[in-house]
Amino acid sequence: MQLMGRPYRNLVREMTWSQFAVRDQNSVLGLVWSFLHPAVMVGVLFAYFRANAGKDVKHYGIYLLFGMIHYTHFSNTTSGAMNCLHGMAQLTRHTVLPKEVLVISSVIAASMEFAVSIGFCVLLAWFSGIHLSFAVLALPLVLALQIVFALWVSFLLATIRVFVKDLNHIYQVFLRLLFFTTPIFYAAAFLRSPFAQRLLHFNLLAQLIGFSRSLVIGGTQFPVAFFLALWAFHGLALALAFLLFKYCESGFAEYV
Amino acid sequence: MSERDLVIRLRNVSKRFPKGDRRRSLLRTLLGRARGEQNSESTFAALNDIELDVASGDRVALIGNNGAGKSTLLRVVAGLHRPTSGSVQVKGEMTLLAGLGVGMVDELKVEHNIFLYGAMHGIAREDMRGHLDEILDWAELRDFRHATLKTLSTGMRSRLAFSVTRYFRSDIFLFDEALTAGDKDFREKCAEIFTGYARAGRTMLVASHDLKFVERHCTHALWLRRGCRIGFGPVAEVMSLYNPAEPK
Numbered sequence: 001m002q003l004m005g006r007p008y009r010n011l012v013r014e015m016t017w018s019q020f021a022v023r024d025q026n027s028v029l030g031l032v033w034s035f036l037h038p039a040v041m042v043g044v045l046f047a048y049f050r051a052n053a054g055k056d057v058k059h060y061g062i063y064l065l066f067g068m069i070h071y072t073h074f075s076n077t078t079s080g081a082m083n084c085l086h087g088m089a090q091l092t093r094h095t096v097l098p099k100e101v102l103v104i105s106s107v108i109a110a111s112m113e114f115a116v117s118i119g120f121c122v123l124l125a126w127f128s129g130i131h132l133s134f135a136v137l138a139l140p141l142v143l144a145l146q147i148v149f150a151l152w153v154s155f156l157l158a159t160i161r162v163f164v165k166d167l168n169h170i171y172q173v174f175l176r177l178l179f180f181t182t183p184i185f186y187a188a189a190f191l192r193s194p195f196a197q198r199l200l201h202f203n204l205l206a207q208l209i210g211f212s213r214s215l216v217i218g219g220t221q222f223p224v225a226f227f228l229a230l231w232a233f234h235g236l237a238l239a240l241a242f243l244l245f246k247y248c249e250s251g252f253a254e255y256v
Numbered sequence: 257m258s259e260r261d262l263v264i265r266l267r268n269v270s271k272r273f274p275k276g277d278r279r280r281s282l283l284r285t286l287l288g289r290a291r292g293e294q295n296s297e298s299t300f301a302a303l304n305d306i307e308l309d310v311a312s313g314d315r316v317a318l319i320g321n322n323g324a325g326k327s328t329l330l331r332v333v334a335g336l337h338r339p340t341s342g343s344v345q346v347k348g349e350m351t352l353l354a355g356l357g358v359g360m361v362d363e364l365k366v367e368h369n370i371f372l373y374g375a376m377h378g379i380a381r382e383d384m385r386g387h388l389d390e391i392l393d394w395a396e397l398r399d400f401r402h403a404t405l406k407t408l409s410t411g412m413r414s415r416l417a418f419s420v421t422r423y424f425r426s427d428i429f430l431f432d433e434a435l436t437a438g439d440k441d442f443r444e445k446c447a448e449i450f451t452g453y454a455r456a457g458r459t460m461l462v463a464s465h466d467l468k469f470v471e472r473h474c475t476h477a478l479w480l481r482r483g484c485r486i487g488f489g490p491v492a493e494v495m496s497l498y499n500p501a502e503p504k
Contacts, residue, residue, distance in 0.1 A: 014372045018368065021364060022361055090358050091359050093354075095376060096334050096352050097376050164280065164281065164285055165281060166281045251338065254337055254338075
């Protein structure tokens, strides 16, 4: 099944659809939950935090929401994809299909909610009086970059998870740390230590959140050159993570 | 048998598995690396120096008691298991059927499972859609098109999965007991399909305990015992020597 050939794309599409469709299937509203969940999450967080926090941050509610949505997507997607080879053990052990399809479809299925949430957030920004410029049209590029980021991390985690059984627990601790060290509910200026500020430059999730906020809320100039450099970095990281995954693939059926 | 006709070629293939769980915690992995520990865990041989040549169109039965290495051999050929030593060469697209319906999703409708199962074996939804009615008819499930898979009995699921497999277009099929499961009627239906595959010149490796099935449908047999090759040749020849009641 040639990479990116028709059967391959067809398989990714079917696997993505099936993962997306079975989510919340046991509930009365079925698929609607997939969209309702991020919508409710965004709505509640917006209403609550606008009234109570962020006095020093312009449009704090929207600022917070972009941070939460980016973080939630990254956290949910990578955690889900990390376990997908085990979660679909029958496929990992007993089928000849290219195993990266399981990771890719898991990431895409989880990213659908992300796209809807970001769209909803832009609408909220507009309703709340933020003047949206044409720069918003570049937002899909930021979303795509975040998905590429989540994808290469997912390839890496899914590979290591096969051989290291406690990675799940370790990663949950890492995600908790990431939440507090990323400017999600506070502004970057809140970190007064120069060391913490420097460290922030290496926080890839913080960069993406910053891009989204910059395009929608404004206030800071969008760093085009840096954005393109990040695309190159994530592209390279994706290629390397994918190669590692393929190198280890022949061991998956035995270990899972 | 000329080299050109060979589609599967195994040379001195051995496969060893560890006796315990190989997955370690991160701490143990890192400490092991730091101390330069070698992998000294005890293993057992699932396959021992297996040699096998399969020509295009051959239908080879893998016979032997449980634990003989039949399923492992199929997985090594399929590339799911890397051999510990030896070489495996395979020419052509492969389909491994290790249990019918592997990958189908309980919560999805029968119709969507057909598309999903087809996609897993390289068939696009658009192509599968054209065969949908025929697939459901063959499986006797026309009235269940919009039912969720979990409402179907095991027999119905097997019929559905096998009905879809009739449209797989691989050069080589690897069956792990998949054809010999189910009741008498199902086996008869499967036998018809298997005959069709044979007429179409498909190459097959079939792990089976059903000796009647083997004698009726296979051209060659490979007899395995505790991972070793005991005999290989025309099916009648191997079957005349084979005694399934032999001690393990």
